[in-house]
Amino acid sequence: MFVYYLIAAVIVGIDQITKYLTVQHIPLYETIEFIPGxxxxxxxxxxxxxxxxxxxKMVFFYIITAIVTGVVIYxxxxxAKGEPLFAISLAFILGGTLGNxxxxxxxxxxxxxxxxxxxxFPIFNVADSALTIxxxxxxxxxxxxxxxxxxxxKKN
Numbered sequence: 055m056f057v058y059y060l061i062a063a064v065i066v067g068i069d070q071i072t073k074y075l076t077v078q079h080i081p082l083y084e085t086i087e088f089i090p091g092x093x094x095x096x097x098x099x100x101x102x103x104x105x106x107x108x109x110x111k112m113v114f115f116y117i118i119t120a121i122v123t124g125v126v127i128y129x130x131x132x133x134a135k136g137e138p139l140f141a142i143s144l145a146f147i148l149g150g151t152l153g154n155x156x157x158x159x160x161x162x163x164x165x166x167x168x169x170x171x172x173x174x175f176p177i178f179n180v181a182d183s184a185l186t187i188x189x190x191x192x193x194x195x196x197x198x199x200x201x202x203x204x205x206x207x208k209k210n
Contacts, residue, residue, distance in 0.1 A: 058130060058145040065149025069180035070156060073165040085169065094169045098177050101163040112158060119155045123148065139195045146188030153181030 080086055080097040087094045102109035126148045134141035157164040166177040 055130065055135075055141075058134070058141045059148075061142065061145035062149035062152065065146065065180070065184045066153045066156070069149070069153035069184070072167065072180050073157065076165055076167040080167070087171075091171055094171055095167050096169045096177050098166050099161075099163040100166050100177075104176055104178075104182070112162060115155075115158050119151055119158070122151050123155075126151070137195070139191060139198070143188045143191035143195055146184045146191060148188075150181040150183070150185030150188060153179070153184065 076095065076097050080095055082097055082099065085094050085096040102111070103115070108114060126144050130141060130144045130148070134144055154164050164179065164181075166179045166182070168179060168183070169177045
């Protein structure tokens with residue numbers, strides 16, 4: 055279990071470092087090209103969720119984060135033993151959840167900075183990326199687990 059908590063902690067660390075560096079080096083709403091036409095860094099403050107939905111609903115986010123964190127830890131201990139893909143997906147979800155939660159508690163908003171220049175998409179951060187990767191890995195796990203379950207039923 056320790057390794058999965060370590061993964062979550064590394065994600066939180068990278069997330070918080072990138073946010074700190076963004077705040078220290080990029081003025082609010084300014085953009086710095088990183089890979090022209092692909093990715094740039096744009097510092098914004100988001101007090102909502104993706105696409106700024108539910109702006110200013112911090113109490114709601116605190117409650118949801120507490121629930122998600124509890125559920126993820128519970129599943130990590132109860133069901134992820136011996137299931138590395140499931141455990142890694144939960145570690146990414148936990149790291150992403152906690153990374154943004156730290157911002158919400160400390161700043162009352164989330165620092166976002168990664169902008170994809172080739173598509174119209176909300177500006178996001180490392181925690182958001184970890185959450186997305188975690189959910190995608192979880193979906194992959196469910197798909198593979200279901201496929202394996204069907205195989206074993208056919209053998210019986």
